[in-house]
Amino acid sequence: MQHPYPPRNLPQPGGGPGPIHQGGNAPTPGSMSGGSPGGAGKDDSYFTESRKGEVNELRQLLRTFGSERDKQRKREIIKKVIAYMTLGIDVSRLFTEMMLAIETRDLVIKKMVYLFLCNYAETHPDLAQMCTNTLVKDSGNEDPMVRGLALRALCSLRLPQMIEYTSEPLRRSLQDGHAYVRKTGVMGILKMYHLNKEDFDKAAFNDILYDMLRDPDSSVVTNCILVLNEIMADSGGMALNRAVMLHLLNRIHEFSEFGILSVLDLVPRYIPANDEEGFQIMNLLDPVLRTANSGAVVATICAFLSIADAIGKRPGDGRDADSPSVDDLKRQVCVRIKAPLVTLIASGSNELTYVLLKYADQLIDLCPGIFDDEYRQFYVRYSEPTHIKHSKVRLLAKLANPETAPDIVAELGELVADIDETMGRLAVRSMGSIALHDSGGQGAVESIARRLVEMLDLQGIPHVSSEAATALASLVRRHPDIITVVSAPLPRALRYITEPNGRSNVIFLLGEYGESIAEAPYALERVIDSYDNITDDGVKTALLAATVKLFFHRPPEMQKMLGRLMKKATEDVSSQDLHDRALFYYRLLRSSPDPNVAKSIITSKSMSMTTDQFAEEDDSEFRASLMNEFNTLCTVYRCKAENFIEEENIVKFVKMPKDHPLAREGNVAPVADPGVNTIVDQFGGTTIGVSLAAPSPSMCAPPAPVGEVDLLGFGDDVSILSAPQPPASGTNSLQSLSLKSNASITGDEYQSMWRAVSDLEAVTISTHMRSRPTSTDAVESALGAFNVMTMASGELQTEFKFFLYGQEEAYYGGGYFLIEAVVMKASPSLNLTIKSFGGDSDSIKRKEKLDQLAELIKSALGEYLH
Amino acid sequence: MSAAARVAMITNFFVLSPRGDTVIAKTYRSKSGAHTNSHTEAFFRKVKFWDGVAPGTPGMDTTLGLGSGKLTSSSDGEGAETSKESVKRFGDAPPVFVMPDGYSYMHLLSKIAKVFKDYCGTLSEESIRKNFILLYELLDEILDYGYPQVTQTENLKAFVYNEPIVVTAVADTGKMINPKTASATAVHKPVISSVDADGKKTSLSSNQKNEIFVDILERLSVMFSNNGYVLNSTIDGCIQMKSYLAGSPQLRLALNEDLAIGRNANTTYGSVTVDDINFNDCVNLSEWEHGRTLSFYPPDGEFIVLNYRMTGEFKTPFRIFPSIEEIEPNKLEISVHVRAEIPDNHFGANVSIEVPLPQSTTVATCNVVSSPGANGVSAEYISHEKKLVWTLKKFPGCTEQTMRAKVTLSGPCTSQIRREIGPINMNFEIPMYNVSSLQVRYLRIAENMPGYAPYRWVRYVTQSSSYVCRL
CATH class of the missing domain: 2.60.40.1170 (Mu homology domain, subdomain B)
Known part of the structure; x- marks a missing residue:
């Protein structure tokens, strides 16, 4: 049809290891699906070479699809289509046939067709539009799975013209009783946003999303955070204030493995209101460090460092003398996270270890010396892949202090002769770096220099002697007195060091210190005489500089060879630089009236260093900026984001609240006692008034100062919830949801009301329980204290089942709430289905009340839940 | 103050065979025009022909894939495609959005591999190929629009309807599996009821022992x-x-x-x-x-x-005492003496001891001085790798074993050449x-x-x- 047939074999990556046989990897014939033949004829593997006409064959099969009865056979047909799609074969001309298969009750088939649909919708918009009706219809199905799936497919079609069909089901899904649908709906908002950013109703959706941050289901909350961050990327990410942050932190244990990351990643953007709150947050997050969830541990480290940054004392901010400074705090943080990080490094997979080593590297830059006492943990292990070994060898240099240096240097010495060339080089460099930075304490410099000199003589391993020469050249510049150790073997080394880099460094040393090395002129002479064989410009340049320099120290021996070299070099046209330098030296020597002028220019000892860093090593600014982007790929690549991400794709997240609210003069009210003002109270008390329809303008302008925006509307004095909430406090504060203490209905009434409300409108919640109740009475009495009555209850083999109800005070609408609660015994979990009957006609309000009731029940059963 | 986005988001996910065929490919976010094939190919090329270009070269983007080598390396080392750099990128169309957190990326990928393994029982190219529909279904639930959703095996059960086709685990030919030391990972059973290779349904409850x-x-x-x-x-x-x-x-x-x-x-x-x-x-x-x-x-x-x-x-279970003697200028005698310091009712299994020899080695012969109780003992010189390999299937506790090797070098043994010998590496496992x-x-x-x-x-x-x- 529209698309040409793609080549059968996938294009082969250049110079690949022989031809690619797609059939080669396929299972042996017959092993595939003996019992359930695909119906596709001879081929019983999905990934065998497809021949011409197979797509047509598939079409034939699909036509019989309708009359096929066997579920397995039906699946096989669709499966084949998907297999072809995966291989990159264009099966889009089966679109029409595939769409006929969408009307099925078999979810497996449905999912496959959705997959097909999403894959080809973009290229076949008109065809895709045909199936919209089915999708919209499915999104109202009674099975939440189907609703969610249809919604996801609908939003994933990536067709701008579909937005009008999508928005209605999307809005409906956000009110859905099942978390799966809500979660999918939230993600759907993001998909819509990317489809058409101009017409996207940012204000309205943002309000809904902020509101849904207090959804009872944590996966919905996670998605809300992700979506808000992305939609508001231009203005610095999701708007954050104290209420939101503390609310999320208090629920942090509810989040899944990856959901927790989305919350933890918000913390670095939050500035605690005062020191105490900062410490409270750290204490709250501390247990995360004990988990094996390495992503969360790293995110927590990042959060800690940022809090330390915010609450630490800076010079001149006029705070108490005894409050810890930023640096002290950061050091404390590093001390705390050291052991967990080292454990993760030791227990992770190679890939994770590699990344963690990079993180450790950066933390060492931040707090030098922090990992020193764990240096043995960074020793190279035999079975590790090279990239990890290399990272470790680089790190070891940074772990040296006077105590550890002897061990580390000895260890590095063992690695020098490693079969892996890079490893040998790195080991030498790390040794050099320890000496250069004087981190080894007394005598270390000399002992390292001796080792390096020994390595100069390692004839069998050319790269090591070359690296040793390079390291020595730098070392002598820093510690000129060690030249006595170094000088003797230099002329000898020049004979067998072959690598240009090492050679030019030896020549440099001979030129600098040749006056004290008897053989220096003769060593240089040999090189000059073989000038024509030198291919590397660097060596030639070094040779020229060294010869001229030595000339002034030992003129009688050098004069002749300098002349020869000048001649060669000025005639050498292979390098402009070399040629120019040679001419420069030549003219300087010839034209200078007083040879001492030339001497003073050339022999000035400008090469020695006074600090322990080369200028190019001073990257503290760079490191500071990397630290800002800690826990991103920047750490792994060790370069800034703008270097590997195109500018329009970079997102700059903004710290919030914008102004630093820390109490400098102590005029900020202290944080209320933990446990007194609890989140749940706040919810019940004040949120009901927030209307979805009326967006508050401040929400769309994220970097709003704290205090003005009250996103969730739960006041400003929210505090960390440290203890489970005492049950009694829940009742009083839920002003808008007040249950009658004397409600009573009969069983028949209960049943008729239950039937009158469709399952679609019900709110279902399921939470994990820490422990299960011992009897039904315990649950009933706990709930009774909140005016939730029991209609019937019973204990079954695997579960407790309760039919509960409650009636609102007439003042608030007098509606009934019907609750079916099931407590699973085996893996204790609480499943609630709540329906409301009568009362408010406003569906939003009803929904909110249901949510509140769910919260109420949860808090009543708090002792079992967390 | 600014910080970059940190949450893992995946644009494309694909599983490639060691030959570069696409086994699974799923696009979560597409930039118009870019066909998935261009991503898989670019990725494959990067992995296979890694040129050592320093990471973070401008113009590279951060799309990331998961080679099958990496997937299987966590299970039984099949599809041995060792990656030289843990994070792989390739330069092509830039991703739609944000820079992800390096860490949670890797974490997520290994998590996905774990879920695959839980569902398929084994994780091999064959099992992935046979269960690709199941894996698509899982991927659909694990990630939505590139963001992780449900990653716990047991939570995923509610959303997944396909049944795995069990592939019998390929016996690891390189190493004898010792039933006493095979780890829990060696239990190759999917977590949900499955169909066996003949299409017969094996229900979880019937053959499932508690x-x-x-x-x-x-x-x-x-x-x-x-x-x-x-x-x-x-x-x-x-x-x-x-x-x-x-x-x-x-x-x-x-x-x-x-x-x-x-x-x-x-x-x-x-x-x-x-x-x-x-x-x-x-x-x-x-x-x-x-x-x-x-x-x-x-x-x-x-x-x-x-x-x-x-x-x-702690008490090391084995102690190694090597010695090197120069009998002639170009002949060495190397002896390795190993003492097992574990109680005599225990033993080391699948013990192998490797001694790298200098590059200038021409011939080496070795013999083993074995004490009773050890079995499956052999020692040989592997000339293309220039090393001695001494293996013992069983190394009883409280015994001592010695291997002696005569090595002939092409030239006289200098101190540098001596440095090329070693280090000795020992592999073993001790059951119970x-x-x-x-x-x-x-x-x-x-x-x-x-x-x-x-x-x-x-x-x-x-x-x-x-x-x-x-x-």
């Missing part, structure tokens, strides 16, 4: 100097479980009561001290501080209850033995359920991770 596998696995990193002195020693241990218990009841696991944590902790003589320990998310630590007892609901599939690390003194004396006091079902009698398989295994002797 059982739980617990491994206390310790990997040793030890380095000896040439005179037998221990330079560095670490134990990386973990307690790993694979639960097939019906109904996932709460479990209680108790460890040594005197277990101390932190190197500076006050310890009594003889107590076990670990440097650090971390726990799975699901573990309830309320009784940890006092009773050293953990309680948890075992999630489905394989999981690690806790990891620990010890650097304190652990060095740290960390012990499971008991593993119980938390509540008394009459008639509920699960099989508990508790195994201790000590393995070498890096057992090296310098020469």
Whole structure:
């Protein structure tokens, strides 16, 4: 049809290891699906070479699809289509046939067709539009799975013209009783946003999303955070204030493995209101460090460092003398996270270890010396892949202090002769770096220099002697007195060091210190005489500089060879630089009236260093900026984001609240006692008034100062919830949801009301329980204290089942709430289905009340839940 | 102040075979025009022909894929495609959005691999190919629009309808699997009911024994100097479980009561001290501080209850004493003497000892001085790798074994050439033995359920991770 047939074999990556046989990897014939033949004829593997006409064959099969009865056979047909799609074969001309298969009750088939649909919708918009009706219809199905799936497919079609069909089901899904649908709906908002950013109703959706941050289901909350961050990327990410942050932190244990990351990643953007709150947050997050969830541990480290940054004392901010400074705090943080990080490094997979080593590297830059006492943990292990070994060898240099240096240097010495060339080089460099930075304490410099000199003589391993020469050249510049150790073997080394880099460094040393090395002129002479064989410009340049320099120290021996070299070099046209330098030296020597002028220019000892860093090593600014982007790929690549991400794709997240609210003069009210003002109270008390329809303008302008925006509307004095909430406090504060203490209905009434409300409108919640109740009475009495009555209850083999109800005070609408609660015994979990009957006609309000009731029940059963 | 976005988001996910064929490809976010094939190819080329270009070269983007080599490396090393750099990128169309957190990316990918393995039973190219529809279904639920959604095996069960087709695990031909040391990972059973290769349905309940596998696995990193002195020693241990218990009841696991944590902790003589320990998310630590007892609901599939690390003194199970003698200028005699210091009712299994020889080696012959009890002993010189390999299928405790080798070099042996010899590396595993004396006091079902009698398989295994002797 529209698309040409793609080549059968996938294009082969250049110079690949022989031809690619797609059939080669396929299972042996017959092993595939003996019992359930695909119906596709001879081929019983999905990934065998497809021949011409197979797509047509598939079409034939699909036509019989309708009359096929066997579920397995039906699946096989669709499966084949998907297999072809995966291989990159264009099966889009089966679109029409595939769409006929969408009307099925078999979810497996449905999912496959959705997959097909999403894959080809973009290229076949008109065809895709045909199936919209089915999708919209499915999104109202009674099975939440189907609703969610249809919604996801609908939003994933990536067709701008579909937005009008999508928005209605999307809005409906956000009110859905099942978390799966809500979660999918939230993600759907993001998909819509990317489809058409101009017409996207940012204000309205943002309000809904902020509101849904207090959804009872944590996966919905996670998605809300992700979506808000992305939609508001231009203005610095999701708007954050104290209420939101503390609310999320208090629920942090509810989040899944990856959901927790989305919350933890918000913390670095939050500035605690005062020191105490900062410490409270750290204490709250501390247990995360004990988990094996390495992503969360790293995110927590990042959060800690940022809090330390915010609450630490800076010079001149006029705070108490005894409050810890930023640096002290950061050091404390590093001390705390050291052991967990080292454990993760030791227990992770190679890939994770590699990344963690990079993180450790950066933390060492931040707090030098922090990992020193764990240096043995960074020793190279035999079975590790090279990239990890290399990272470790680089790190070891940074772990040296006077105590550890002897061990580390000895260890590095063992690695020098490693079969892996890079490893040998790195080991030498790390040794050099320890000496250069004087981190080894007394005598270390000399002992390292001796080792390096020994390595100069390692004839069998050319790269090591070359690296040793390079390291020595730098070392002598820093510690000129060690030249006595170094000088003797230099002329000898020049004979067998072959690598240009090492050679030019030896020549440099001979030129600098040749006056004290008897053989220096003769060593240089040999090189000059073989000038024509030198291919590397660097060596030639070094040779020229060294010869001229030595000339002034030992003129009688050098004069002749300098002349020869000048001649060669000025005639050498292979390098402009070399040629120019040679001419420069030549003219300087010839034209200078007083040879001492030339001497003073050339022999000035400008090469020695006074600090322990080369200028190019001073990257503290760079490191500071990397630290800002800690826990991103920047750490792994060790370069800034703008270097590997195109500018329009970079997102700059903004710290919030914008102004630093820390109490400098102590005029900020202290944080209320933990446990007194609890989140749940706040919810019940004040949120009901927030209307979805009326967006508050401040929400769309994220970097709003704290205090003005009250996103969730739960006041400003929210505090960390440290203890489970005492049950009694829940009742009083839920002003808008007040249950009658004397409600009573009969069983028949209960049943008729239950039937009158469709399952679609019900709110279902399921939470994990820490422990299960011992009897039904315990649950009933706990709930009774909140005016939730029991209609019937019973204990079954695997579960407790309760039919509960409650009636609102007439003042608030007098509606009934019907609750079916099931407590699973085996893996204790609480499943609630709540329906409301009568009362408010406003569906939003009803929904909110249901949510509140769910919260109420949860808090009543708090002792079992967390 | 600014910080970059950190949440993992995946644009494309694909599984490639070692030859570069696409086995699974899913696009979560597309930039118009870019066909998935261009991504898979670019990725494959990057992995296969890694040019060592420094990461972060401008113009490279951060799309990331998962080669099948990487997937399988966690299971049985099939599809051996060792990656030289852990994070792979390729330059092409830039991703739609944000820079992800390097870490959670890798974490997510390994998580996906774990879920695949839980569902398929084994993770091999064959099992991926046969179950590709199931994996698509899983991918659909694990990620939405590139963001992780549900990643726990047991939570995914509610959303997944396909049944896995079980592929019999390919026997690892390189190494004999010792039933006593095969780890919990060797249990190749999917977590949900499956169809076998003949399409017959095997229901979970019928052939499913009510059982739980617990491994206390310790990997040793030890380095000896040439005179037998221990330079560095670490134990990386973990307690790993694979639960097939019906109904996932709460479990209680108790460890040594005197277990101390932190190197500076006050310890009594003889107590076990670990440097650090971390726990799975699901573990309830309320009784940890006092009773050293953990309680948890075992999630489905394989999981690690806790990891620990010890650097304190411990008794090394084997000691290595090498010696090199120069009999003639170009002839060396190398002898390696190994003493097993484990009790005589234990033994080292699948022991192999490698001695790298100088590049100038021309001939080497070796013979083994074996004492009774050891079996499956052989020693040979592998000329293309220039090393001696000495293997013992069984190395009984409290015995000593010696291997002698005569090595002829092409030239005289200089000090540099001598440096090329070694280090000696030893691989072994010791079934039913652990060095740290960390012990499971008991593993119980938390509540008394009459008639509920699960099989508990508790195994201790000590393995070498890096057992090296310098020469």
